[in-house]
Amino acid sequence: MRSLLNTLRLTLKELSAIRRDRVMVALIIYVFTAATWLVSNAASTEIRDLAVAVVDEDRSPLSHRLTDAIRPPLFAEPEVLSPAEAARAQDEGRYVLVLSIPPGFERDLRAGQAPALMVLVDATAMAQAGNGAAFLQRLLADELQRYADPGGGASDPVDVVFRNRFNPNLTATWFTSVMQLMNNVTILTLILSGAAMIREREQGTIEHVLVMPVRPHEIVLSKILATGLVILLASISSLVAVIHWGLGVPVTDSLGLYALGAAVYVISVGSIGLLLATFTRNMGQFGLLVIPVIIVMLLLSGGMTPMESMPDWMQVAVGIVSPAPHFVAFAQSVLYRDAGLALVAGELLRMAAMAAVALAVVLVRFRKVLAG
Known part of the structure; x- marks a missing residue:
């Protein structure tokens, strides 16, 4: 109980720090509103008015x-x-x-x-x-x-009828809007979780935390929970207000199940962000380290190109080291196809396992950093 109370107090401290950072708050609002809207409408591969x-x-x-x-x-x-x-x-x-x-x-x-x-x-x-x-x-x-054949008398021996499910009009916005939301969750969770640790170092407040009667795992969990809570609430609000109401994308009513999967995902990605932060000393180094990680996670998530187009060994490797493809498959199944818990339980368990491993690694690494 005492550990839970310490984690809660530290989480409130992190939320207060985020609230006071007006630039960060403005960035979160912009990314989950205007940026999502603009990218969903502008970045389209549909054929229209082709020269x-x-x-x-x-x-x-x-x-x-x-x-x-x-x-x-x-x-x-x-x-x-x-x-x-x-x-x-x-x-x-x-x-x-x-x-x-x-x-x-x-x-x-x-x-x-x-x-x-x-x-x-x-x-x-x-x-x-x-x-x-x-x-x-x-x-x-x-x-x-x-x-x-002006009369149209000739006909093919077989009449092939196509029926497009889940996106009858093949509207690209339905796909790009949700995938852009997934990308925003990945990018901001990685950056904000790592930045929370770097900010403590650069401002010298990490020493104040260390002299408090708290344990390393409480510090790590508080930073992940604070960042994850903000990103989770922002993504759900963006899904409802921007994507569903604004863009007219008919996402299903499974918001509760989506919130569960998104919560597990932000924990795993937040742990990766904190792990990267333990290898750096300032925001410049962290930025150089996190950029290639973000690029690989986004390009190999299945949200930009189908997983089936990748080599078999790449599909296996990405599925082991990155939670992004599992979250993309989970989100598409829940939001588009109205899949229930039984159908996406495998993706949830894989993300949960990755979150547990990432947390364990970051705790070991964080203790070494504090000892140093």
Whole structure:
């Protein structure tokens, strides 16, 4: 009981320190409101108003028909250019796609030959180039099919019907908003937990804490609990106010289960932040050390690229050393698919195990730092 009271008092002290730090409070508010909103709306891989140019060397009714088929909202109104103008414009980065219709295209098609359409793709815009080229290819194929069979009598032997679950309209905002929230939780938990320790050293208040009748584990737990409580409340508020109400993302009603998983996650990430802080002496060193850790955790979390696209050994390694992929899988299952506790218990247990190991390591390391 005495240890719990000491931890509670130290946690209140940490919360008071956070409250007095106006820059930190402003940063937390900005990250979980404006930053989440801006990134969710701006960072989109959806194809919309994609710049397309057409080099029409056929000048036939079919070539005009194909040009007219390229229309908003997927594509901007295409501009007809000469070959030299199109090459120069794509070199300048003004067009992602350039459709080239060769001379005699309609004549050759009517003669039963197999004329070719060429699409030049600016592959430096990877997501837009890949998706845009696929959409344009499908659009041209459908238009040529209608031209060859105006009555629509021919049909495929198999009718494949797609039904998109959990995101029927394939709206990128539904995905990017929640993933941005996950990234914010990871970044701020790592930085704030480590900064709490560095701040004590730089201000010289760590000596005051050491002369108090408290134990090292009470100090560590108080810093993790204070940081975790602030981040947890901020993330839930952002999920409801910004993502659900503001962006219209239909997250499920499993906020209680999400809060449980997020609490376990912030404990594990906060422990990592404190562990990194024990290897540094000031905020400059801590910043240089935490940046590569944040980059690796975010890029290999499954929130930016699918885990299945990584090599098998990488998936295993990341799943062992980082709690981020487990939290991303947990959050997507709970918020999107309305998964119950039974379905996400495995991810919760893995995060809890990582939190326990991280806490044990940081306690051992923290005792060595205090002894030094």
